[in-house]
Amino acid sequence: MIVPAENMLRLEELSILRRDEPPLVEGLSIAVGAGEILAIVGRSGIGKSSILNVVAGFVTQQGRPNASPWHWFWRKDDLQYQGSVFVNGATIDGSPPELRKPIGMVMQGGVVYEHMSVLENVTFPLRAAGLRDAQKLREEALRLLHEVELFDDLKGKALDQHLTGKARSLSGGERQRLALARALAKNPSVFLLDEAFANLDPVLRGDLFDRFTRLIVGQSRCAMVVTHDLSDLAKVQRVLLLGPGDDGPGYCSYRRESSNVFTIESSCGDGSDYWQTWHHRICAAAAE
Incomplete structure (x- = not known):
């Protein structure tokens, strides 16, 4: 089966539910193609890392038992998700992290x-x-x-x-690079970076992010990157903004139209100050 490049990683109607609380993410559908990096942005606690944890297998699909022996360690049992996750055209729903071989994850702090x-x-x-x-x-x-x-x-x-x-x-920067090398050892087609280069000095951080982009852009890989550093947006192809909507969690997706312009692919923002402020930040970051 030949999988279209734009479908290397695809989320369909993804909702992330927290026990006895409103959903973190609701009805998210987005695809990331080969050679693309999707940056996920928004305020703290809005659900950015939870999306990566769903793809990585640390969150249980609603109605399924969690089969992973790592589940106790990650303590994600207060979260469940609805919807579907596809990698290279095949669903990975229900498979535990140790069976998600096409996926490599690097977390904050250089976990080694x-x-x-x-x-x-x-x-x-x-x-x-x-x-x-x-x-x-x-x-x-x-x-x-x-x-x-x-x-x-x-x-x-x-x-x-x-x-x-x-x-x-190892030093902080060396640990980050080792974590990245270890993820590469799996030869993944999908990379997940959860603030992987945070807490490093700006020069080293920029150098490591540049190295990472060379591993993705133009290659048969794609990536989701959670970041609070908007300078990263100058080097990515797509952006997913999470935030509050009229009737629950909302999102706005952007794609790079040219070297310094992002255009909106889809949006359920309500025009509030939150969405306008972030839209301005994203457009400004693209032009850097």
Whole structure:
């Protein structure tokens, strides 16, 4: 089956429900194509990260039991969702995170396996995929670390010392790059970044985001990126704005029309100050 590029990741009538509270997200339908990055913006607590958690498998579809052994760790049992999620044309509804192989997630703070070495962090998903040869594991790990430009300036014993050192000893920027390399080891077609480069200095943050865009734009991958840094919008192809609507949660989707112009694809904004303020910010960010 040939899947149209615009359907690499597709959400259909997605609603995210919190127990005994109004929905966080309601009736969201959007598709992200190959080579595209979708930035998700809006005020804190509006449901941005919850969308990523649905795609990643950490939120249960309403009416389905959660089959994931990781569910206890993520503590998302107060959330459920309605609607459908498609990756590469196939539904992933009901499949737990460990079976969502086309998806790679990088979270805020550079979440790594701190008790493992740097090399083990990268080879762990490679081993899970069936690669066993020690030399090939090392070669592939080095290739992935090179792709995120981690330890490129080291050779010989100095490189070995860093590779065998515990991941807990890395700096913030190094942890972020290691987390990205580990996600790449799954060879995902869909990336999810949940404020992955937050809390870094602006220069390093911009450098890491630039590296990430080179992994997506023009490639057979796509991404959803939750961000509070609107400078990111100058480098993405689509934007999803979440906010309050007349009768519940609303959203507005934008696509890049040219190098410095976003146009509205769909909107259920009510014209309030919230939507007007964010619309101005998004358009201004596109022109930077």
